[in-house]
Amino acid sequence: xxxxxxxxxxxxxxxxxxxxxxxxxxxxxxxxxxxxxxxxxxxxxxxxxxxxxxxxxxxxxxxxxxxxxxxxxxxxxxxxxxxxxxxxxxxxxxxxxxxxxxxxxxxxxxxxxxxxxxxxxxxxxxxxxxxxxxxxxxxxxxxxxxxxxxxxxxxxxxxxxxxxxxxxxxxxxxxxxxxxxxxxxxxxxxxx
Numbered sequence: 001x002x003x004x005x006x007x008x009x010x011x012x013x014x015x016x017x018x019x020x021x022x023x024x025x026x027x028x029x030x031x032x033x034x035x036x037x038x039x040x041x042x043x044x045x046x047x048x049x050x051x052x053x054x055x056x057x058x059x060x061x062x063x064x065x066x067x068x069x070x071x072x073x074x075x076x077x078x079x080x081x082x083x084x085x086x087x088x089x090x091x092x093x094x095x096x097x098x099x100x101x102x103x104x105x106x107x108x109x110x111x112x113x114x115x116x117x118x119x120x121x122x123x124x125x126x127x128x129x130x131x132x133x134x135x136x137x138x139x140x141x142x143x144x145x146x147x148x149x150x151x152x153x154x155x156x157x158x159x160x161x162x163x164x165x166x167x168x169x170x171x172x173x174x175x176x177x178x179x180x181x182x183x184x185x186x187x188x189x190x191x192x
Contacts, residue, residue: 007164014159014168022155023172027179029135029153030059033109034071034184041104041129043076043096044113044122047166048139052113053078055173063180074103076125096125106133114138115165117145126151139172141165 033040040059042052056075064070076099077083083095090098096112104110110129112122117140126147129136138144138151141159148154157168 010159010161011164011167014157014161014164015171017158018155018168018172022153023176023179025153026137026155026172027176027183029109029137030071030176030180031183032135033107034069036107037069037072038108039103039105040071040073040109040111041076041100042073042111042113043125044139045077045119046115047162048113048115048119048169049077051139051166051169051173052076052111054170055111055177058173058177059180062177063184067184076100093120093124096121097128100125100128104129104132104134108134109137110134111137111139112147112151113140113169114145114147115141115162115169117142117147119147122147123150139169141168 030040042056044052053075056073059071059073076096079099082099086095086098110126112126114122117138123146126136126138127150130150136151138147138154140148140154141157141162142165144154144156148156155172157165159165
């Protein structure tokens with residue numbers, strides 16, 4: 001019972017430490033991409049890859065369903081043949097940046113997720129996105145790692161526990177999903 005209580009308490013504390021203003025800024029970046037018909041690219045490794053896929057699905061179906069204008073979202077870790085070919089022929093560090101080179105345009109939104117903040121494939125992709133004038137968001141944990149300092153906006157789960165970092169990231173993204181649904185309905189009732 002104590003292990004359960006400790007885990008829940010650490011999770012709640014980590015969620016409560018998230019700067020809510022950063023969530024509002026993140027929502028603004030997503031709405032900006034939506035309103036300007038920009039593409040959103042999202043990616044991560046391991047559990048963060050699952051979170052990236054999940055949020056991509058939330059934007060494509062959960063938020064966009066029934067809208068005349070929809071979110072344009074691509075999850076870069078979902079194209080397994082491309083990821084494996086790039087990893088095999090070049091390097092695993094290039095699996096996201098090489099895909100961005102095919103699609104990314106100025107003003108698009110790039111969301112990199114890394115629990116440690118130091119996954120080099122995420123770091124390289126965010127650096128590249130910055131260099132072409134894309135908006136960049138990092139979701140990170142622990143001390144924030146490299147992506148905390150290079151992304152234009154960072155949502156940092158300040159805890160040294162990978163499972164709780166991943167829980168916080170998914171909680172933040174589900175919160176954002178609900179905010180987007182409400183805002184789009186409120187601002188454009190005719191869109192539904």
